[in-house]
Amino acid sequence: MEIITAVKGFKDILAPETDTWRHIETTALDVFRTFGFSEIRVPLVEKTELFRRGIGESTDIVEKEMYTFIDRGDESLTLRPEATASVIRAYLEHGLPTAESITKLFTIGPMFRRERPQKGRYRQFHQIDVEVLGPDAPQIDAELILMLMHFLGRLGCEQLSLQINSLGCAQCRPVFREAVVRYLSAGKDGLCPDCLRRLDTNPLRVFDCKVEQCGEVIANAPLLLGFLCPPCADHFTKLQACLNLFSVPFRVNPKMVRGLDYYTRTAFEVTTQSSGAQNAILGGGRYDHLVRDLGGPDVSGIGFAIGIERLAALMPEGKTYGAPGPRLFIAALGDRAVESGFTLCNRLRIQGIPVEIDYAGRSLKSQMKRADKMQSSFALIVGDREIEENSALLRNMHTGTQDKVALDDVDAIITILAR
């Protein structure tokens, strides 16, 4: 009979990778708490309408990447392709806008997009999502970025590049957009087919086209920074000043445009050289109208999402985050020894000591091999001889020395193990 395999683009994560993930998550929890964030857990499934309104009807995500299904024959539900919309939905549903003036939330979990899988890109992938709802002071943007760079530093990730840009607001962006369309339409002949399409759908995206020819056309295109209205320009300047205050290295990339429609003003991205084509490990930005568009009050928000798969791939080589081997391995010879080994083993575990034992009745030699392979600190050898006198041999696996101990004197054993 054939085994059933996992669905395309859906991955199992086993140790030692799970250990790395756990380390990433606990570090995030620690850092984010320090910066005043609390965790929120939101459902994996939402009404489809939430994402249509939140992410934007014309985005690729909504157009062709969502896992959408009809529940009970009438309601359209969707596996979340991102977390921001869900977090804001919860924020509104629980009355948080009026309960507090600023809300700082993070959530960690799987997202689902039905794209063709490739390196660093899966149909179920995982994100650490962080959102600040309420005020729109540039200091908020700055400390959010400061926090995430600090987080990445804590993990020991190197060779990362932070890029920031301002996408303007409802006042200044349309003017810029028009200028870009005008400029690109004039230089149409030099654009690739994809960009010609973008010209209609999302002209700003022409900026990050990888085709060389398009790059030449874009080289002299008008830049958004030149079109920023005074409030937006001021916001962006202050953000940079704050980042400089903490010596956060960043590069202003006026050609960086984020994929999602809802971003306004600050947008940022952290990329890496390694990791293949999917080099963005994190992206985020401010959104001035998303909360309102989802039926809430007119408050601003800013957030970012880190791709855990992509981040995990950048973790320092050679470091392991798994549990060390057991403190003790019990090598039991014979039925009676196995019986008392079972008792002792689980007594010690309940005392909080990691202990392993082999019930298979193998030779002492193979049990010792196993103890060694598991990197156990000690081995306890119990055979008929020892059982007769209620004793056991406690062997230090590093030094090779061993002492006779009383088999039922759990305290004495613990004392030696603790050394």
Place this chain on the structure above:
RNA sequence: GUGGGUGUAGCUCAACUGGUCAGAGUGCCGGGUUGUGGCCCCGGAGGCUGUGGGUUCAAGUCCCAUCACUCACCCCA
């Protein structure tokens, strides 16, 4: 959705132009004098060479199809 690459033991990979080619390393299990790990030595289990067709006297090796995995485009974390 489009294009490229790859499919041989649990894992990493061999097998020249089709002809003992079904292998190695590693891992797993066991053994190397009585009940003692790491190094070393020996042995064992484990694969209808992804699947289905075709060409041929003969196919892991060539052709077609299919599935899976993978990389890239689109897009994005």
